[in-house]
Amino acid sequence: MIGLWRHRLRARAEAANLSRQARIADDAGQQAAQRLGRSDVDRPDGPLLWLHLAPDGRASAAADLVARLEIPCSLLLTRSDPTVDALFPDDTLCQNLPVDDDRAVDAFLDHWRPDACVWLGGTWSPVLLSATRERNCFTLALDAIPAQPELRRPRWRTGAKRADLAAFDHILTRTQADVARLVAHGADPDIIETPGLLEAAPPPLPCNDADWNALSAALAARPVWLAVDVPADEIDVVLAAHERASRLAHRLLLILVPEDPATGAGLLARIEAAGGHATLRSRDDEPSFECQVFIADTADEAGLWYRLAPIAFMGNTLSGQGAGRNPFEAARLGAVVVHGPATNGFTGIYGALGRARGCVAVRQPGDLGGEIERLLAPDRAAEIAHNAWGVATDGAEATDRALALIEDALGDAGGPR
Template identity: 35%
Template sequence: MSDLSDGGWRAALPLAAWRGATRLGAAVLPLWLGHRARRGKEDAARLPERRGEGADRPAGPLLWLHGASVGESQSALPLLEALAEARPDLHFLLTTGTLTAARLLEARLPAALRPRLRHRFVPLDVPAYVARFLDGWRPDAAVLIESEIWPNLILAAEARGVPMALVNARLSAGSARGWGRLPAVARRLFGAFRLVIAQSEADAARLRVLGAAEAQPWGNLKFAARPLPAPGPALAALRSAIGGRPVLLAASTHPGEEAQVAAAHAELRTRLPGLLTILAPRHPERGPALARELAPSTGAEAVALRSAGALPGTATELYVADTIGELGLLYRLAGAALIGGSLVPHGGQNPLEAARLGCPVLLGPHTENFAAIAERMVGAGAALRVADAAVLAEAAAAVLTDADRARSMTSAAARIAADAGALPERMAAAIEALLPEPDPQGDPVREATGSTG
């Protein structure tokens, strides 16, 4: 009652409206999920998990981590390894919201972590689904990665006494303005976290205003990630097919970027004989349509599609790498890489993935998602800015024809990437403080029932 008299009703009413709307929406959600499954966006066999079903709680302490999509779930891996080393008794539940994230997790999860980790798709934010999920898994603590704020899930976990952390948190100015229209709701939700670790001071400042009073800027977990993998046979096959040709890569591109890259390729082909340009769309399902769109500018025989099993032949000029989880392969082969999402107003992808693999980085003007690291890289000579197709062509030519310049860029980028190396251990220590103390003699009740106490 005192909470309501102090103005808590300003949060209670909108949150009650959200609970009511999601309860009503549950009637049509099975149809929506079925539609997504038919489009390949959900795993039809695992749809019950989206309703909070499928709990399989191991005995002992359990930490729940949630990373919505590919970037968040992959950035969790070094944190998981640090936590696993610090707490040998700890088990993990990792939830994701996308099928692509689940598939990459399966491919990249270190073997040592597999016996200690269970993956599930996160339940939709319906009160009954959330209750079923939390009652089944009974986590000892929860870690949400980046910016997944689902009201029913957060408040239900808080009501059950689950300590929560929001790590690698980011909040754009636009999102902060949106939350600012409901300040009481923001304070109620962001104030539910006992630990908030932001990517930057700007993110931390916005979060503090919205209710996360102790938010601290420690840096970005994505900068601490291990180098992306590359299967040896696939790397050898592509390397053999490409030979000594110069290679320009456009990685994780978004609509509107591929046409600019193709235009840059057209400018470069006379200056760099044999140039191969690889286009890796952020959403691989766009590959076939993209190949058809590009064919008129180069000729159908000059465009090859990796998902069709094609390797780049001598006549291939544009190679569409429409596959999942192969950027580590492509960065190892490229002489320069444009980081996608930066030539169009999307905010850019992670530039340090290329830097860790010795690939010189080119960045468009839109790098808001990685603003601090992008500016640092440009300032240190570790990356070049490109505004459009013409500037992209000039920058790519400069890097692909000057080995000394390329080496200088990759050396500077490697130094920046190395700076983030200790963040997972530091973050793991803060999260460990939310967990129950290890029981050196074991807890027979916990071991027999999986009780969280």
């Protein structure tokens, strides 16, 4: 208990400093007020889900979890990094986590009255979590992986950690080794499950079955590759890569999805002026035997293209000018992910794929054609796609289990509190 006592003293000192800052009527003062549990935003009626994203929590996994919730509720998000707010719905109530002081905690919980608390990642707050559970709010820890060095510390120094984990109703973690560490920190072994970490992948993108059947028949046994979400300054690179790869496979078809669908007609004219053969998706034309580039100038059909092409180059990863697309979209549907050095907001996902040998990285624009050429060997592409699929679907069980627990808790909450 000495560790918890020292934790409370530090939190009390931090609260005193924040109280002085909160008297200033500016953005800094408002942020300080939130850290003291105060908010000028009213609590909405109905069930309220409170999601806390710890510094080591994965924002993309949290956003995907929220997107898959099927029960109506309001979302309160607390986080240390406000830049993650853009990943969540526009009506999300974004606030700072209160300092772990009794008064700030009481003010926060009195105002928001959450029906369920989901804590993603470590860096737990013992005073806040204990008070949350005392108010009959369901508490769930996801991706709960305590740092192993903590176990070598004296027991009094882990007092705060033990108080943290004793406050949860349910804990989901990765392995039995993580369970042992959690129990050593005070968690009840009966409430811990090991479905893995939350997946950071969106559900598989849908496609129209009739369109898939028609295009599959039209393509027959032709080799196909895809370049998706390609900005204007990467078009030349993609077309040059296709020309090089076509020397090895003369029937190779490129499905080209421009970042701006309105540029489709211009791309068609440009390719034909250079002596090539192209077709526009927006005209409902199917690629003929002579077609070299199928310009997919329509919206919301990425799921169809990933299913048709075993190789997918992710646009915006060479120039890095736009947001790009989540590479798990392609990986979940069996396509080999090819990307450049500019991984934008998906650096963690590309890193996970790279470590599993589940993607192909292109360092220079001129290397793209050679990589596509090499991936035309079925055995090589199949191995990479298999590795990527394993990474993209890892944690699906954890997400499904978390959703079931959260929806049960919110369903029991009923109306306004």
